[in-house]
Amino acid sequence: MAKKPVTSRSGRFLKLAGMTASVAGQYAGQRARRIFRSENDDGAQSESYTRMAGQIADTLGELKGAVMKVGQIASQTQDFLPREFSDALQTLQKEAPPMPFPVIVEQIETELGKSIAELFEYLQETPYAAASIGQVHRARLHDGTDVIVKVQYPGVDDSCDSDLKQLRLALKLGGLLKMPKEAVDQLFGEIRERLKEELDYVNEAENLRLFRKFHEKDDWIIIPDVIDSHSTRRVLTLELVEGDHVSEVTPARYDQDTINLIGHRIFTTMADQLFRFRCIHGDPHAGNFAYRPDGSIILYDFGCVKKLKPEIIKSYRQALVAALQEDYQALDRHLIDLGARVESQPAVDEAYYAMWRDILIVPFEQEEPYDFAEADLHQRVAAKTSTVFKYLEYFKPPVESIFIDRMIAGHYWMLKRLGVQAAFRSELEKYLETSLD
Numbered sequence: 001m002a003k004k005p006v007t008s009r010s011g012r013f014l015k016l017a018g019m020t021a022s023v024a025g026q027y028a029g030q031r032a033r034r035i036f037r038s039e040n041d042d043g044a045q046s047e048s049y050t051r052m053a054g055q056i057a058d059t060l061g062e063l064k065g066a067v068m069k070v071g072q073i074a075s076q077t078q079d080f081l082p083r084e085f086s087d088a089l090q091t092l093q094k095e096a097p098p099m100p101f102p103v104i105v106e107q108i109e110t111e112l113g114k115s116i117a118e119l120f121e122y123l124q125e126t127p128y129a130a131a132s133i134g135q136v137h138r139a140r141l142h143d144g145t146d147v148i149v150k151v152q153y154p155g156v157d158d159s160c161d162s163d164l165k166q167l168r169l170a171l172k173l174g175g176l177l178k179m180p181k182e183a184v185d186q187l188f189g190e191i192r193e194r195l196k197e198e199l200d201y202v203n204e205a206e207n208l209r210l211f212r213k214f215h216e217k218d219d220w221i222i223i224p225d226v227i228d229s230h231s232t233r234r235v236l237t238l239e240l241v242e243g244d245h246v247s248e249v250t251p252a253r254y255d256q257d258t259i260n261l262i263g264h265r266i267f268t269t270m271a272d273q274l275f276r277f278r279c280i281h282g283d284p285h286a287g288n289f290a291y292r293p294d295g296s297i298i299l300y301d302f303g304c305v306k307k308l309k310p311e312i313i314k315s316y317r318q319a320l321v322a323a324l325q326e327d328y329q330a331l332d333r334h335l336i337d338l339g340a341r342v343e344s345q346p347a348v349d350e351a352y353y354a355m356w357r358d359i360l361i362v363p364f365e366q367e368e369p370y371d372f373a374e375a376d377l378h379q380r381v382a383a384k385t386s387t388v389f390k391y392l393e394y395f396k397p398p399v400e401s402i403f404i405d406r407m408i409a410g411h412y413w414m415l416k417r418l419g420v421q422a423a424f425r426s427e428l429e430k431y432l433e434t435s436l437d
Contacts, residue, residue, distance in 0.1 A: 243290030
């Protein structure tokens, strides 16, 4: 029997408070046990972390909303949570279980002030998609227009601040936030700001219009249009624009040349948003993209959009150039400018930078096409995450560019799942050569 959804602010608080108390108790017990051991038992610690992580992931997935979204972001951030937590939180990247249909109907009718029968010729009960802060249903307007209706889960916007405070407390009491308070404040402040924007569907409608304008000359990028008459702060209705999910991009319908073309277009879209528009689609997971056999790419969900400061783009570009040129002293300076390196700490060992550079440079290392289907960058990165702890006090979450890193990681996974074979070195260098002054 499905659990009744927790939609009230008090209900969410109690659920999170219970999780926090449990995690804190487990951490205190773990510390007490370690006092009486002659040496650290890494296996026991890992087992304890795995239990805590599983409980946190289950609770965040059930509650959806802001805390689930933070869990998704954290799962992609290997440098401030133990590996056991990143692994457990990966489950939150999968499509969320849907909210009961009567809850969705009530939310639509409350927001739009009319009955479902007045608003639509039909509204499909089975969700088209379900995510962290809302779910999407297919529908048809009375004029025959096919649409999708994105409906925000009740209570998630009102509970955003209290959810984040409670989650932060859980991570702190569980001994999991290995960062100075100032860095934690900045990180959660940035996440809160993006979440507040994402919870406002009027803002998302504006983002859709903005990106349609950005890409108006790219006839291979398709972005749905907004149906204003059926949209509010918590309900967003868009024209239905369908394509193939990445799992449907198969050799039967897409030859390798088309897949490679799509790969180049994905790279161009990402680089244009970063270096030309200074405004990025900050949630690039598989469910937010679709494809067509003619090489077209459809972009969905513009709730998470990050507008970037010119000085951040400049520092990011300079850091990439320094890494490509193996100028590690310059890289260290640019990472300080980017807010990723603690300036008061001494220079980082160049061998440490070289190690990461040699891993991450592989797709751009040569002019020959790189086979993303065989890419193992994620495994090589995971194998080196233990080295991060040696320099933990030297680095901090790059608050202004954290969504750039998230965008790049998301695109890596799309290129891998598509099986793209492409050489991006020359394309990357053209963008890096462009003056931003």
